[in-house]
Amino acid sequence: MAPYFTKITDLTFDDAVQHITQLLKDHGFGIITEIDVTQTLKNKIDVDFRPYRILGACNPSFAHKALLLDNKAGIMMPCNVIVQQLTDGKVEITIINPEAAAASINNKALSDFSCKVTEDIRRVYSKI
Numbered sequence: 252m253a254p255y256f257t258k259i260t261d262l263t264f265d266d267a268v269q270h271i272t273q274l275l276k277d278h279g280f281g282i283i284t285e286i287d288v289t290q291t292l293k294n295k296i297d298v299d300f301r302p303y304r305i306l307g308a309c310n311p312s313f314a315h316k317a318l319l320l321d322n323k324a325g326i327m328m329p330c331n332v333i334v335q336q337l338t339d340g341k342v343e344i345t346i347i348n349p350e351a352a353a354a355s356i357n358n359k360a361l362s363d364f365s366c367k368v369t370e371d372i373r374r375v376y377s378k379i
Contacts, residue, residue: 252354256376257345259337264302267342268334272306274375275332280308283329302336313368317353320361327352330372344379346372 260267272282284307292298307329317324333345349372353365 252351253348254351255345255347256372257343258376258379259341259343260379262342264334264336264342267344268304268306271332271334271344271346271375271379274378275306275308278371278375279310279312280330280371280375281311282306283309301338302334304334306332306334308332310368310371313371316364317361317368320364321356321358323356324353324358324361327356330368346376348372 260270262270275282284305286305286307288303288305289300292300308331309329314324314328317328327347327349330349331347334342335345336342349368350362350365353362356362
């Protein structure tokens, strides 16, 4: 089972961030964290790095259900999404596979539920 889904897009970096944010919103996920890795590396260690952003996506209903199934489910939240500009100028969007993340917790009910979350993530992925 793949740990993530990844796709190259013809969008610019900023447009890709906006596009994936809207796709996630359309499927009930909000962005609750956003890490600008480029800016963080510049501020913390004075390194120039290509555009790279980590978005923490969360569907509150899914999060609540997962936490009811296993109180350790928070370790795999939020669902991380990476938007990065590759060295050739292309932009790549990568989304965590919730089913793969849940498999590490070893809770059958949570694993079964994660299949539903993965279905929604796959729908988002198909529209990139």
